[in-house]
Amino acid sequence: MSDAFANKLPALDLNLLRVFCTVCQQSSITRAAEQLGLTQSSVSNAISRLKNTLGCELFIRVGRGIEPTATGLHIFNTVQPMLDTIEQTLMGVKAFDPSTSRRVFTIYANEAVIDLLQPQLDTALANLSVRVVLRNSPVLEAEQFQDLQMQKVDLVVDIMPPKLKMFSFKKVAQERIICVVRQHHPVIKNHVSSDDFFAAEHVMYRLHRDNMRVADIISNDPLPQRTLYSEQSSILSMLSLISKSNAIGIAPYTFTQSYAQLFKLTLLELPFKTRPINLYSIWPTKHALDKSCIWLREIIEKLMHDAYGSS
Template identity: 45%
Template sequence: MSQQKAFDLNLFRVFTAVYRTSSFSRAAEELDLTQSSVSNAISRLKSIVGEELFTRVGRGVKPTASAMTLYQQLAGAMSTIEQVATSFEAFDPTSSERTFYVYASESAIQLLQDQIEQVLQGTAINIVFREPPLIEEELQMDLQLEKVDLALDIWLPESAAFKSQKVMQDKLVCVARNAHPRIQGGLTQEQYFNEKHIIFKMRRYNLSVADLLTKQVLPARQMHSEQSSILSMMSVASKSDALAIASKAHTDEYAKLFGLQVFDLPFAVEPIEYFMVWSHKLQQNPANIWLRERLNLAIKLKGLAAEV
């Protein structure tokens, strides 16, 4: 009984952090501890449990079977405790000068930047957009370590460590320059595949946007060029006979500027769905709730709110 009373519950907090991050150093960063403190805590817990918890793998650690069992028992309770703890953090948007950081794709940044400035009027708060890392695991780790407050992306996490909400929906369309010699007023599937194409490549998925969202396997297309910037792609389309695929929201805003015709695609594609993703432990955090509300308001003002 005396041993139970003396047990340090912080050992469980350190353990779950190491388990999630697969690293003593990352866990130390998340918990604002030294790496030696994390190592000592895991050693103490190992002595109490009587089992090895982690093994070294490269520059990180891998949980043992005993650690997996322990984590399954602790994860829900620890997540609830973290939510309760962060819910008490004070946040007053009328006096705060905080800067929030949000991972977002280039397309989302271009669509929402003006609206973000609008919804922040009257506050001293900043929302800074950053393009996400190419490796999805790095994005997830940055969310867990709170290097960024939120992500806005087409990625939907499977891990229980994150919460998500579908917030924006758009569709893909095809563009061609106004003076295109063969395409005017409409676009058939035969015309589409007979032309050269400017491929917009999703950097993190290493796929074209059409291949990522199409409902069928597309025939091979003649490539004119490959772009990773939507505005660069539309600019190239305006100066060539090549076709390009873009989102309707972007063509509504930029097609006239670039002198482009806009057509529905002659094959079925899935809608573009954007999700807001944040760490589960920040679910009840007042500052994070406020940030999500501001982003949702900006999306609504842009007219891109997802259907509920």
């Protein structure tokens, strides 16, 4: 390290490192500015100042975005864990009282989870000032985690655990999948055989997760081709169609049983080996010690346990 370089470091504005790390995470000046609540020009100026102070290139343009250079990546991998530790420490000290706080938390979840959680959440928060808003998860997994990283959402409940270390997760429930037919079905009564199952027309539910179908997740073995009657992105729409036709479907048990009487449906065990679907709560690792986020995770974990039973 040159004497000139060493003399610059005492004057380094540490806020520049926070801006730099956010740009690294977002691969975009625009998205980084949005997350930090700054203008794009302020973020660009901060990166230029850090570049001039360190005397090296920090980013290169790749396609429509930017990526850190080898030096920039080294700085990010060294500095970001330190910033996370500082943020966790400060969040752990900050007090949080749900009875007086007027904070509004946002949670992403799928249709079935929202339907089961909302009534319990209303009861749990009845005497508190804090609010929790449940929203349908984005179709694209990448968008879901980007919103979590940018703090547009506080918690995610999903069927897939995250792969990146910047997110932490905990299994909070387990759901089994059953076969659904209308009452007084002409062929299928109190039991569905493998032959009857695959001979029937199917209303298929496409998950809001990389366009997967439920059967793609729960089956231990590849399933034979099924005859498509209709494809739905809403479980309620799927149940409604099944109630009006001889088509059958696959659905989550806990959610579907609450609508079985309304739609006049019969719930049956599937005629092939399946595995349950796990449900996970997911949050940014850097918020692990944030008392408000700890409160949110704990209340959602309890409500999920109450809705789905022991997981």
